[in-house]
Amino acid sequence: MNQPPYISGSTSVSVIMLKVLLALVPGIVAYVWIFGSGVLVSLLLASVTALVSEAVMLRLRNRPIMPFLMDGSALVTAWLLALALPPLAPWWLIVVGTLFAIVIAKQLYGGLGYNPFNPAMIGYAVLLISFPAIMTQWPAPLALAHAQLGFMDQVHYIFGRMLPDGVGLDAISSATPLDYLKTQLKLQHGVAEIWQAPVFGTLGGKGGEIVVGAYLLGGLYLLQQRIISWHVPTAFLLALAAMSAIFHLIDPVHYAGATFHLFSGASMLCAFFIATDPISGPTTPKGKLVFAAGIGILTWLIRTYGGYPDGVAFAVLLMNICVPLIDAYTQPRVFGHEK
């Protein structure tokens, strides 16, 4: 498409979703490399649950099953949720979260195109509120863990909560960088001092930053393929960076800097894969800027002052509620009409 007069064929939903899944692959590969292969089991569990529950719900609602099932949107929801959950979470946690996302957050609202909230983030928020202890139990990066679990050991742990003899939970789990920062700040330590801990790397969390970089790579692919527009990622990352940078400049002892916020937690996943959801987000370009900047600011606020270490899920849901308002106030001027 190099000359304006051509009309391009509109891209179908399934092609878009397929490309989104493809863009997640580098992140998943990095995830397996850094944290072990447990995440593959979560991805599989979430995918199967999502497809089965979507099919059952479509059947109950007397909708055609195959066309909706093949559009891949349920798979995208399942993968995003699985990547947001701790990879060694018990199997029922993943199943419950995915069921909630597909059945309640998506199908009960009318299915693809009608859900006002991001289904994956609803699933995540429900689990975080209901099972806070399990949801904050993250495995340590393999490089830092005191014991290594083989693939079968991880499967056993996911399905039966059984660890091999002589391996305690402490040996394989650790606080996430955001969590660690939060608790240490409460104990009156300064950011520079906290930064010396082994969980931190050069940009964000040790190991975690590589996964985040891989998400960034996948996101750039989506931008290059024009699956997503530049508005949401740019506004989100800029708002998050601006908030953290300003407060870091004013008080570097109590506030972590911009690079840390950009490269830890779910920032990159949110910027390119979660906040860019075309259904629950606004439609106008100006609206997208407002929406994404709101998520960025809220994420920083929740991370810094809230009760949970990461705030992406709640920030996205809160801004989802504002979408109709944002859309109403950011209608572009129709050509030939006065403002």
Added chain:
Amino acid sequence: MNSREIIENGLWKQNPGVVQLLGLCPTLAVTSSAVNGLSLGLATAFVMAASNASVSPIRRWVPGEIRIPVFILIIAALVTVIDLGMHAYLHALHVVLGIFIPLIVTNCIVLARVEAFAAKNDIGPSALDGLMMGLGLTMVLAVLGGMREVVGKGTLFSGIDLALGPAAKQFVLTVVPDYHGFLLAILPPGAFIGLALLIAGRNWMESRKQALPSTPPAVLAAGH
């Protein structure tokens, strides 16, 4: 209106909880367990029956302009009786339900029935209407409370000893042993989701009932 219709309206057709959507404040706030929902529902039902019965005989002497304050005063007096009675005889339950017992006064379902029914009908039907509407609400509160309790805590009728004395502790059912608990069901979102499911369930049953009688004529038409 005969008593059969009044009973049907209160319990099903005009059910305050899932059809009129009145009295949502206690419906959403206290239904974290079956016992809580049931006891507040019964208290409300008693207040409704008594307030309907007391407003009906005086309806011709209350000037229209000040009827609302008069009705509210009567309801408030009855609620005070319930509140003090529960405080004296069911103290533990009173502590759990707390502010929601005095708040029955402001519960719009009570005034709605007084205004819509008792102010226009005789004492007998009015008392029956209040009781049936109250029991209809109690039903919704109990079912919603039971749903939230089973999903949220894996038990049923926990806290029954607060209402019936320590000996009743054996009636607490553990539906799911070794349950992790699903906190969301106990928290406010669980009330909204649960109530929405109940309303949807009732609408679904009604639409099926309406679909059934229309089926035979359709078959006959196809035969011609």
